[in-house]
Amino acid sequence: MADAGSLINWSLLALDPPGWGGVLLGGLWQSVQIAIGGYALGLALGTGGAMGKLYGGPVTKDLLEVYTTLVRAVPELVLILILYYAGTDVLNRLSSAAGWGPVDISGLAAGIFVIGVVQGAYSTEVIRGAIKAVPAGQIEAARAYGMSPLQIMRRITLPAMLPHAIPGLSNLWLIATKDTALLAVVGFSELTLVTRQAAGSTKAYLLFFCAAGALYLMITLVSNVLIGFIERHYRRGMPETVR
Numbered sequence: 001m002a003d004a005g006s007l008i009n010w011s012l013l014a015l016d017p018p019g020w021g022g023v024l025l026g027g028l029w030q031s032v033q034i035a036i037g038g039y040a041l042g043l044a045l046g047t048g049g050a051m052g053k054l055y056g057g058p059v060t061k062d063l064l065e066v067y068t069t070l071v072r073a074v075p076e077l078v079l080i081l082i083l084y085y086a087g088t089d090v091l092n093r094l095s096s097a098a099g100w101g102p103v104d105i106s107g108l109a110a111g112i113f114v115i116g117v118v119q120g121a122y123s124t125e126v127i128r129g130a131i132k133a134v135p136a137g138q139i140e141a142a143r144a145y146g147m148s149p150l151q152i153m154r155r156i157t158l159p160a161m162l163p164h165a166i167p168g169l170s171n172l173w174l175i176a177t178k179d180t181a182l183l184a185v186v187g188f189s190e191l192t193l194v195t196r197q198a199a200g201s202t203k204a205y206l207l208f209f210c211a212a213g214a215l216y217l218m219i220t221l222v223s224n225v226l227i228g229f230i231e232r233h234y235r236r237g238m239p240e241t242v243r
Helices: 021-055 058-073 076-097 107-132 136-144 149-186 191-202 205-234
Strands: none
Touching: 021 058, 021 107, 021 149, 021 191, 021 205, 058 107, 076 107, 076 149, 107 149, 136 149, 149 191, 149 205, 191 205
């Protein structure tokens, strides 16, 4: 009886045609680019959103509350479809109204924007909660020493809130790497879409989807190592938590 290995055509994973390994790695690179760009954009939006929720005026707080509530309430797949198609249509209409003609939007830029908007809502709440975890006495002491708001943020708030924010932000990074797979529904050539194409062309569904799963796992394992290093760095001098 033939073993399982003999039933799998491993040559299909070769980097050069007719193998699809190079295509899968290309899709992986696209996924990583979208995840990094979307996460960075989401972190920027989250930082601004957290500051607005904590220190902004009533209108700013209300608008941010609507943003975070809507994004967290609507399924991410639906949000991606809305932002990708409706957002592109609105941008082209505005461009046409201004007399500039249709805008050719890069799929990579669109993917980063969509993931960033989704990530921004969750980052807002993570960062807001981390800032509120900073003891008020530290802020009051900094004010008593005559520090400006910018100095307080740079010297007190940011270093004190990072140990509280890193676990939540690290989870959001891992979510961002998985959310890139949702962009397959809009035809962007990330890892999931090229895996479907390879599996459909060769009918080796088990081989290619297991390979894609292994690549996603690799991203997670490497990320966990880096996250662990960052967390240990920013938790220096803090009491160890019970696991």
